[in-house]
Amino acid sequence: MRLNHPDIMPVGPMIQIHFDDREIAALPGETIAAALTAAGIVAVRQARSGAPRGPFCGMGVCFDCLVTVDGQPSQRACLTRVVDGMDVRSSPAAQPGSALPPAETREFACDVLVVGAGPAGLSAARRLALAGAKVVVLDERLHEGGQFFKPLAHSHEADPESLDRQFRDGAVLGRSTLLAGVTIVNEATVWAAFSPNEIAATVAGQSRLYRPKRLVLATGAYEQVRPVPGWTLPGVMTVGGLQTLARSYRVAPGSRIVIAGNGPLCLQAAVELLDGGATVVAVLEAAPRPGLGRWSALAQAALADPFLMLQGRALASRLSPLMHWGRRVTRLAGEDRVRMVEAGDLTLEADVVALNDGFASSSELARSLGCAHRFVARGSGAMETITDADGRTSLREVFAIGDGARFGGAQAAQAQGVLAANAIARDLGLAVAPAKEATRTVQ
Numbered sequence: 001m002r003l004n005h006p007d008i009m010p011v012g013p014m015i016q017i018h019f020d021d022r023e024i025a026a027l028p029g030e031t032i033a034a035a036l037t038a039a040g041i042v043a044v045r046q047a048r049s050g051a052p053r054g055p056f057c058g059m060g061v062c063f064d065c066l067v068t069v070d071g072q073p074s075q076r077a078c079l080t081r082v083v084d085g086m087d088v089r090s091s092p093a094a095q096p097g098s099a100l101p102p103a104e105t106r107e108f109a110c111d112v113l114v115v116g117a118g119p120a121g122l123s124a125a126r127r128l129a130l131a132g133a134k135v136v137v138l139d140e141r142l143h144e145g146g147q148f149f150k151p152l153a154h155s156h157e158a159d160p161e162s163l164d165r166q167f168r169d170g171a172v173l174g175r176s177t178l179l180a181g182v183t184i185v186n187e188a189t190v191w192a193a194f195s196p197n198e199i200a201a202t203v204a205g206q207s208r209l210y211r212p213k214r215l216v217l218a219t220g221a222y223e224q225v226r227p228v229p230g231w232t233l234p235g236v237m238t239v240g241g242l243q244t245l246a247r248s249y250r251v252a253p254g255s256r257i258v259i260a261g262n263g264p265l266c267l268q269a270a271v272e273l274l275d276g277g278a279t280v281v282a283v284l285e286a287a288p289r290p291g292l293g294r295w296s297a298l299a300q301a302a303l304a305d306p307f308l309m310l311q312g313r314a315l316a317s318r319l320s321p322l323m324h325w326g327r328r329v330t331r332l333a334g335e336d337r338v339r340m341v342e343a344g345d346l347t348l349e350a351d352v353v354a355l356n357d358g359f360a361s362s363s364e365l366a367r368s369l370g371c372a373h374r375f376v377a378r379g380s381g382a383m384e385t386i387t388d389a390d391g392r393t394s395l396r397e398v399f400a401i402g403d404g405a406r407f408g409g410a411q412a413a414q415a416q417g418v419l420a421a422n423a424i425a426r427d428l429g430l431a432v433a434p435a436k437e438a439t440r441t442v443q
Helices: 032-038 119-130 165-179 239-247 264-275 292-304 306-318 364-369 410-428 436-442
Strands: 008-010 015-019 022-026 066-069 072-076 087-089 106-115 135-138 156-158 183-185 188-195 198-203 206-217 221-223 236-238 257-261 280-285 323-325 331-334 338-343 346-349 352-355 359-361 373-376 382-385 398-400
Touching: 015 032, 022 032, 032 239, 106 119, 106 410, 119 135, 119 165, 119 206, 119 410, 135 198, 135 206, 165 183, 188 364, 206 410, 221 239, 236 239, 239 257, 239 264, 239 352, 257 264, 257 338, 264 280, 264 306, 280 346, 338 352, 359 382, 364 398, 398 410, 410 436
Parallel strands: 015 087, 106 135, 106 206, 135 183, 206 398, 236 352, 257 280, 257 352, 280 323
Antiparallel strands: 008 156, 015 022, 066 072, 066 087, 188 198, 198 206, 221 359, 331 338, 338 346, 373 382
16 A cells, blocks of 8 residues: 655556556656555565565565566666566566676776665765865665665655755765765665775676775665564564555555564554555564663663653554563464464464564675675674774774664664764875764764
C-alpha cells in the first residue's frame, strides 16, 4: 500500500513496469522493491530450495531481493531505480549472450575519496572541500543521506519546511556538501580496495579505479537479526528496511505489521507507519518495561543523550497500547509469506514482521586493506576498526569514521567527520579552523 501524508505528494505521471507476467504501476524515481511493495508483492524470487524470498535489509547488504532486469541477472531490487517499460523477472531469463561486454576501466585521481554519503562521510567531505581539497564521495544508494537521514526519494515531493527535523537536517547537509564543491557519485558500488590509493568501483555499469591521496571509509552500519524459525519468509525484514520503504518511498508491504527489537529505531518506524495510515498491530520491545527499579540505567541514558532519551519516552508513550515489553520473537510462520509471529506465549497474526537485534559496523573495506581491528561482543558480535582520536587507522592514508568504524549514532558520526577532515587537511597542507565543538562531542 502507498502511505499518506498531507504535505508529501507523489510525482507523476505513473509509469509501467513488468514483473513476470504482471503489469505494475510505478512512480518515477522509486526502486523496483518500492514499486512491487506498493502493488502488494513481497516475494520477488525463489531460493535454490524453491522457497520464496523477498526484500530483507532494504540497503543492498543481504542480496535477498535479487531479480533479473531487462535480461541482466542478480540486480538488487532495493537499489535499482524503475524505468518505464522495464522487464523484471523473479528468476534468470534464458538469454544467451545478454551479458554486457567487459568495459574499459577508467581511472580518477582526487585528493580525498570518501566511501559513504551518510552523516560522517558528508561532514568530512564538506569540510575538506571548503578547505580547498578535491573530494569525491561514492555511495551505493540512489540518494545521499545514509541510513540515518533516509531522504525522501525523487518519487515524491514536498515543501522542505513541512517535513520533520531529520528530513530537513539531512537535506541541508547534502545541499551544503554539494555547494562546497564535493563530487557525489550515487549508485556506485565499491567492490575492492587493493591499497589506500587503489579503490575499485562500478558506476552505471562502468568500471572505475580511484586513486586518492587520502581515503575516508564512512561505510555506516547494518542491522543484526537473530535467526529464528521462519525468518527468511517474504514479509520479514529489518526495521531499517521497513523504515526505508515507509520514510523514503512512502509504501508499506502489508496490512498487519509487527515491529520487534530494541531501541528508538523500532519506536520511530512504528510511529511513522501509523502516521502514514498503515496498521501496526504490535511493537515487541526486548527490554523490560522502564520503571523505578531501573532508575540507574535510565539516569545514565539521560546523561548520555537527554534529547534522545526524551524522544524515546515520547514515542513509547504514544505507542503504549501496542507495546509488549520484555518480548523477543521466537518463531515466524507462513508459506507464501509470513502470516504469524510468536513471542513466547504471545501469538499474533501479521503479514509483515520487522526485526532489529542491534547493529554491526560495515568494516569490510577496512579489513580488506589490513587495518587493525578488534572484536566487540555487542549484540551478535562485530568487528570495530581501531583508530586514533582523528579517525586515522593503522594505515596512515586511511581514515575510518562514523558507524562504519564503531557504532555511536549520527551526532557522533558528524563530529568524527569534522575531526578526520581536519587531520587530512593538515596532511595535505591545507588550512582549517580548530574543531573544538566536534572534539567535545566525541569525548
